[in-house]
Amino acid sequence: MSDVEDGELAAFCAAQHRRLVGALTLYCGDPGVAAELAQEALARACARWPQVRSMDAPGAWVHRVAINLATSSFRRRRAERAATVRLGGHRHPSEDTAELSDLLAVRRAVAALPSRQRAAIVLRYFSDLSVEDTATAMKCAPGTVKALTSQGITSLRASGLADLEEAAHG
Amino acid sequence: MADSLHDLLARAAGPPVPLDLEAVRGRGASLRRNRRIGVAVTGAASVVVAVALAVSLGNPVATTLVPDVPASPQPTADSSPAASPVPVEADGVIYGDITVVRGLRVTYDKVDYLKEACESRTKVEDFVRGDRADAICFRNVNPRLRTLTLSPAAPITWEPETDGPSRITAAQLPEYVENGLIWRMRVLRGVVVQLDLMRVASA
Numbered sequence: 001m002s003d004v005e006d007g008e009l010a011a012f013c014a015a016q017h018r019r020l021v022g023a024l025t026l027y028c029g030d031p032g033v034a035a036e037l038a039q040e041a042l043a044r045a046c047a048r049w050p051q052v053r054s055m056d057a058p059g060a061w062v063h064r065v066a067i068n069l070a071t072s073s074f075r076r077r078r079a080e081r082a083a084t085v086r087l088g089g090h091r092h093p094s095e096d097t098a099e100l101s102d103l104l105a106v107r108r109a110v111a112a113l114p115s116r117q118r119a120a121i122v123l124r125y126f127s128d129l130s131v132e133d134t135a136t137a138m139k140c141a142p143g144t145v146k147a148l149t150s151q152g153i154t155s156l157r158a159s160g161l162a163d164l165e166e167a168a169h170g
Numbered sequence: 171m172a173d174s175l176h177d178l179l180a181r182a183a184g185p186p187v188p189l190d191l192e193a194v195r196g197r198g199a200s201l202r203r204n205r206r207i208g209v210a211v212t213g214a215a216s217v218v219v220a221v222a223l224a225v226s227l228g229n230p231v232a233t234t235l236v237p238d239v240p241a242s243p244q245p246t247a248d249s250s251p252a253a254s255p256v257p258v259e260a261d262g263v264i265y266g267d268i269t270v271v272r273g274l275r276v277t278y279d280k281v282d283y284l285k286e287a288c289e290s291r292t293k294v295e296d297f298v299r300g301d302r303a304d305a306i307c308f309r310n311v312n313p314r315l316r317t318l319t320l321s322p323a324a325p326i327t328w329e330p331e332t333d334g335p336s337r338i339t340a341a342q343l344p345e346y347v348e349n350g351l352i353w354r355m356r357v358l359r360g361v362v363v364q365l366d367l368m369r370v371a372s373a
Contacts, residue, residue: 013191022183031184039194046198106182126179153175161178 009049013042019127020066026122028070029111041066060133067119109159117152120145259318259357268353271344274320281352318362326365
């Protein structure tokens with residue numbers, strides 16, 4: 001790998017890492033597992049960087065890998081073990097704050113969505129992927145993304161989480 | 171609450187965590203290395219195994235292929251313990267945690283499914299500690315029992331991920347193998363003729 005490619009890879013990882021960890025936290029509900037899976041997804045990108053960098057939407061690709069990893073129960077289980085060891089069983093400091101109940105309420109509402117709706121909501125409204133990139137990440141048609149997003153927002157609204165009028169048209 | 175969905179999700183996602191770029195690079199290099207080695211030796215190994223299979227099954231076509239096969243197998247970095255053509259595993263179904271794939275040679279930790287009292291007893295006997303003995307126990311009594319050849323035509327089933335494949339090829343196997351996954355291997359005359367990834371729920 002050339003220095004240029006290596007620099008691009010580092011920039012790509014830096015740019016995607018936070019979005020991946022956040023998306024995976026929302027998707028699978030556990031920040032420790034999310035950190036492990038985000039690292040694995042970026043490693044997959046690293047292993048295939050010459051191909052990934054030439055893709056139209058490398059960010060969408062790495063999000064797809066991440067969601068697939070989270071969906072795999074085997075990998076999720078292994079990541080949970082690794083996260084338990086790495087974090088020493090301690091909760092994240094932010095989860096000891098007064099915002100804990102609100103934070104968990106949002107996570108619970110998102111976690112209650114069916115997996116495809118959850119993925120669409122997270123990729124569109126947390127990772128800020130376009131409809132087209134979300135469709136690429138989920139290997140489905142843009143129309144399917146719109147339908148899943150609409151259904152997900154309806155469910156979230158029914159849970160009383162938020163005024164989501166703005167998002168429904170976003 | 172009147173927050174936008176963006177704001178809600180951003181807060182619920184939690185604070186940023188530091189990126190360990192070196193760990194990412196290291197894991198990426200490992201994945202790249204495994205894939206490269208797998209691709210490099212799959213072709214030659216496929217021929218050797220196909221001939222060996224055909225010969226062992228008494229297929230007359232195989233005898234015509236023998237002269238095309240090199241007199242000795244192409245050496246690989248770690249082929250010495252696996253070079254013997256003698257079957258090293260009894261026929262039947264075995265379970266293993268595949269640790270290395272070199273072409274069509276798979277090296278594995280043999281696994282016994284042992285539960286409850288049997289599991290506890292075996293853990294004590296084998297000094298197994300930690301989460302690896304989670305309803306199953308790993309036993310490696312004889313190192314000769316840890317390498318097998320995979321038939322290039324062996325059906326391989328993989329736990330389907332979202333939109334992922336449920337079947338993979340022998341050439342793809344190096345990309346899918348990770349330590350800690352348990353595979354069921356059907357062995358015939360020293361060759362793995364079917365390979366299935368086991369689900370946790372069925373362990």
